[in-house]
Amino acid sequence: MTAVLDNTDVYAADLDATGSITALADVVGADELVPTVSGEQVRYANFDYAASAPALAEVAAAVTEALGQYASVHRGAGHLSQVTTARYEQARETVRRFVGGRADDTVVFTRNTTDAINLAAHAVPGDVVVLDIEHHANLLPWQRTGRARVVVAQPTFAATVAALEAELSAKPAALLAITAASNVTGEVLPIRTLTALAHRHGARILVDGAQLVAHRPVSLVGYGIDYLVFSGHKVYAPFGAGVLIGRGDWLDAAPPYLVGGGATAHVDLEHGTDWHTGAALHEAGSPNVLGAVAIAAAADAIKHLGFELLGYHERDLRVRLDAGLARLDGVTPLRIFDDVDDRVGIAGFSVEGRPAREVAEFLSQHHGIGVRDGKFCAHPLLVRLGYGDGAVRASFGLGTSSDDVDRLLAALAEFLATA
Ligand code: PLP
Numbered sequence: 001m002t003a004v005l006d007n008t009d010v011y012a013a014d015l016d017a018t019g020s021i022t023a024l025a026d027v028v029g030a031d032e033l034v035p036t037v038s039g040e041q042v043r044y045a046n047f048d049y050a051a052s053a054p055a056l057a058e059v060a061a062a063v064t065e066a067l068g069q070y071a072s073v074h075r076g077a078g079h080l081s082q083v084t085t086a087r088y089e090q091a092r093e094t095v096r097r098f099v100g101g102r103a104d105d106t107v108v109f110t111r112n113t114t115d116a117i118n119l120a121a122h123a124v125p126g127d128v129v130v131l132d133i134e135h136h137a138n139l140l141p142w143q144r145t146g147r148a149r150v151v152v153a154q155p156t157f158a159a160t161v162a163a164l165e166a167e168l169s170a171k172p173a174a175l176l177a178i179t180a181a182s183n184v185t186g187e188v189l190p191i192r193t194l195t196a197l198a199h200r201h202g203a204r205i206l207v208d209g210a211q212l213v214a215h216r217p218v219s220l221v222g223y224g225i226d227y228l229v230f231s232g233h234k235v236y237a238p239f240g241a242g243v244l245i246g247r248g249d250w251l252d253a254a255p256p257y258l259v260g261g262g263a264t265a266h267v268d269l270e271h272g273t274d275w276h277t278g279a280a281l282h283e284a285g286s287p288n289v290l291g292a293v294a295i296a297a298a299a300d301a302i303k304h305l306g307f308e309l310l311g312y313h314e315r316d317l318r319v320r321l322d323a324g325l326a327r328l329d330g331v332t333p334l335r336i337f338d339d340v341d342d343r344v345g346i347a348g349f350s351v352e353g354r355p356a357r358e359v360a361e362f363l364s365q366h367h368g369i370g371v372r373d374g375k376f377c378a379h380p381l382l383v384r385l386g387y388g389d390g391a392v393r394a395s396f397g398l399g400t401s402s403d404d405v406d407r408l409l410a411a412l413a414e415f416l417a418t419a
Pocket residue numbers: 050051112113114115135137138179181182183208210211231233
């Protein structure tokens with residue numbers, strides 16, 4: 001039994017005494033009913049937050065308000081154009097503060113994490129070291145540059161750091177690009193250790209914060225992170241925007257990510273084009289103002305709630321879920337590292353002898369519970385861990401209650417009883 005499950009038993013005893021855990025925030029669609037095979041309508045239990053989290057009520061309200069005053073951004077002299085432009089630029093500053101960015105960091109609004117990493121890959125002037133545990137979004141863009149060096153993660157985080165150290169010592173790299181929390185197991189990687197490691201070897205670090213930013217406080221300044229990327233739809237702001245924030249020099253030196261209006265200072269058919277620097281260089285075309293407003297509103301709402309409370313809520317639910325899964329025969333949790341205890345609200349698991357899709361379909365069709373099954377866009381990791389046929393992932397967040405967790409556990413127990 002791992003240290004994680006030992007802790008779980010201790011917390012589970014506390015939980016039995018403390019009873020139920022309510023949702024921590026209002027999310028849009030919390031009371032949505034869905035059909036089951038029995039013909040009954042049941043409240044949807046969303047256990048797929050790691051893929052896309054529902055909108056926070058505050059986010060929906062902010063988007064509705066911005067829509068009421070929506071007009072063209074950046075170039076209009078009209079009053080509402082000015083209001084909308086101010087909202088968009090204000091969102092940049094809110095994001096910078098939310099993730100502890102430096103005053104001179106460039107904050108680019110992208111479509112999502114995938115887009116942000118593709119943009120970064122276009123700007124990094126050298127080799128990039130990555131682990132094999134990454135979501136494809138933090139693997140394939142680097143591979144496409146032909147300058148990716150993939151290190152196989154080891155059974156412990158300590159041994160993995162040693163493997164990364166060996167790679168960076170053997171040959172310099174420009175960047176270490178690494179996830180902050182696994183989208184498969186939820187394990188949280190100690191960022192400070194990785195930042196120090198990269199910097200010791202003259203490399204910068206890009207942190208894939210897709211699974212972390214809504215769950216733990218992040219500070220570029222505090223951790224010494226050079227670049228951070230994340231998606232709005234995983235931080236309760238599902239309006240089609242994402243973020244790349246980080247040091248401006250490589251971004252300014254890179255060619256524009258897209259070419260077109262907005263990225264240009266001056267276009268002359270004879271003498272060529274003068275490009276902007278900063279975020280504008282990589283934000284050609286009309287930006288997703290509402291997506292940016294949504295991310296800023298989510299950042300404010302999460303900050304207002306406080307990461308301390310959020311962390312307790314998530315930990316208590318995770319412990320309850322882990323303890324319940326541990327009691328189910330044939331259910332095996334997925335883990336990458338033996339020495340990482342901290343996890344966000346993600347539980348990846350397999351059910352012995354049963355295809356992951358069958359489990360997910362049973363939960364949906366019989367109980368109105370949405371989980372994810374498959375290889376979670378992390379094929380190299382799943383195959384290496386022995387789950388080439390896929391696994392199940394239950395993930396949760398601010399709108400989840402202990403009733404939801406108990407429903408999931410009871411439904412899984414029923415599934416296991418149906419041989
Ligand atoms: N990185 C991680 C760790 C993820 O979990 C995901 C999505 O699941 C991504 C990157 C890609 O995010 P998006 O699909 O929003 O681009």
